[in-house]
Amino acid sequence: MTVHEFKPDLAPPTSARGVVGWLKYNLFNGPVNSIFTLLLIYLVIPPLLSAFQWIFIDADFIGDSRDACTSDGACWVFISSRFEQLIYGFYPSEERWRVNIVFVSFALIIAGLIWPKTPQKTKLAIFSLVIYPIIVFYLLIGDSFGLAKVDTHQWGGLMLTLTLAVVGIVAALPFGILLALGRRSDMPIIRSFSTIYIEFWRAVPLITVLFMASVMLPLFVGSEVDFDKLMRALIGIIMFQSAYMAEVIRGGLQAIPKGQYEAGEALGLNYWQSTGLIILPQALKITIPSIVNTFIALFKDTSLVLIIGLFDLLAIGQSALADPAWLGFSTEMYVFVAFVFWVFCFGMSRYSVYLENKLHTGH
């Protein structure tokens, strides 16, 4: 019996393999594409090179005053001399270990929640939502357990930006879900309350909300009530953000086919059961991109607190620009602040992509 054996496949021609093949397929695929490729190289490469030169090659990294910045490039000495202030704001230097503990524990908890194989994940989630914020509150504010009191007006920099963003994000999501459900409710009072709330808060700019919270509120309540400025800003951000979140989630709720609701009813589930077990998991899944989009917008919106005199990362950077000893290094500061914001926003964006892929089970 003869065994037929196929000859092994020939390798693709060298022009379609490796770097050359990739270039040919992706960049020089026909005359029009080749022209565009060359044009873009001509337009993009020189600015990139000069930026690289400014950031790395010509830059000054070592020193402690502006005299160290002698070359033409960036003066990163300025950033390093202000680095602690950019991270901790005006938090007293002998108490900064408390902020460090929060940073590290927060990173660990986030990592634990993201990593798919964490044991007891539900318990960790409950801990991080219920007990952990209380611990952080007492750790950062102090005034008990033998810790010195640190007023919130001394907070600033990255820690303030993260506080505003994380509290805003964590609090706005549940409120947003409730408001979205409320707006689609059959009960007229709940429905109209939710609608009015959402339409009101969504229709005013955040900057106005913050300004009202900071400036007008003390006038109305009188000066006897010492309402913490950070707390006022946080309440303003949460109110504002939950209205946005509600509309995002309502979009998801409306995308769920009617059959799913009816299936829930057919199974004999009550409203909360069918909402919690059938509708919301699907609705939240399809709204992940929009939710993360809102989170990223919120993260960047936190720098608006400058107008009420809270020093977030950007504001600390700007106040450093006013130091007579360091005049004229605004570009370095803005580049650095932009980079930090980019790192956090990009991180959130990547996590949302990962989550979408992981949950991409149906359809």
Added chain:
Amino acid sequence: MLKKTHLSAAIAAVSLVLTTFGAQAEGDTLSSVKSKGFLQCGVSTGLPGFSNPDAEGNWQGLDVDVCRAVAAAVLGDATKVKYTPLTAKERFTALQSGEIDVLSRNTTWTLTRDASLGLNFAGVNYYDGQGFMVSKELGVSSAKELDGAAVCIQSGTTTELNLADYFRENGMEYTPIVFDTSDQTVKGFEAGRCDVLTSDQSQLYALRIKLADPGSAMVLPEVISKEPLGPVVRQGDDAWFNIVKWSLNAMLNAEELGLTSANVDEMAKGTNPNIRRLVGLEGPKEALGLEPTWAYNIVKQVGSYAESFERNVGTGSPLAIDRGINALWNQGGFMYAPPIR
């Protein structure tokens, strides 16, 4: 800009209505500061030489020194100040609502502010005015030669209005090029988008340092507006008003008497009656309801006006602003404090 003017007018109107409640709710500032144990002082969110945090996070500047002087006079400790950084829009409401005790934030003393906002200006700690900076290459030596110039301005109310007034008054044309922040304004000037940059003179020196080559630009001698800057308190608490006013006066008198934080102990041992009255050894010791050493504490802990000026904006700082009209009255300036007696 126009929009901003309307906004601040609206805020001013609302504040005026609320002042009645706010101011009355406040009451006695002196005893409230004493019982709190610290002074709450409103400063700017960052203005070179006037108020800005240094690398350690301590506030410094000419305006900050006023806060420290008041704290030294009232509490005997210049460090017992809580700084509240305020934006231009927020500053008056923060004072009216009692969130701060003193506003020391390069605020121009004008009739409207003094009369209709429920505030009192406790003096002038810097006589400022709007000026021009030009590139030396332009070959201009007076603002009168600026006909047809492109002018870089930071958007804001008075700067733009003063500029328009000045050019109209002198029958000259100009093209305004408006920027949002002072950094952008400088970059625009440096990039050659305008021939002239206009701002308050105190800031022109700071902006000049921001240029890649500060030597290439010069500040013209003309000052086209009056901008007396000073600390502000709430109307209706005269005892507190006096304390802030005399804290500033004590710094000026100290300079006139040749006192500094270094030599005040030595000079107090002398026989000069003016010095003895200032440090509280004789004269009206209890007049302000403070410790007799209130002015001594200011001089010892903050220094005289000359020290504060040189340290923050003068020759001891990178800004290197000339004393000019901010010199004492007997040295050709406007700074004149009533005597302590």
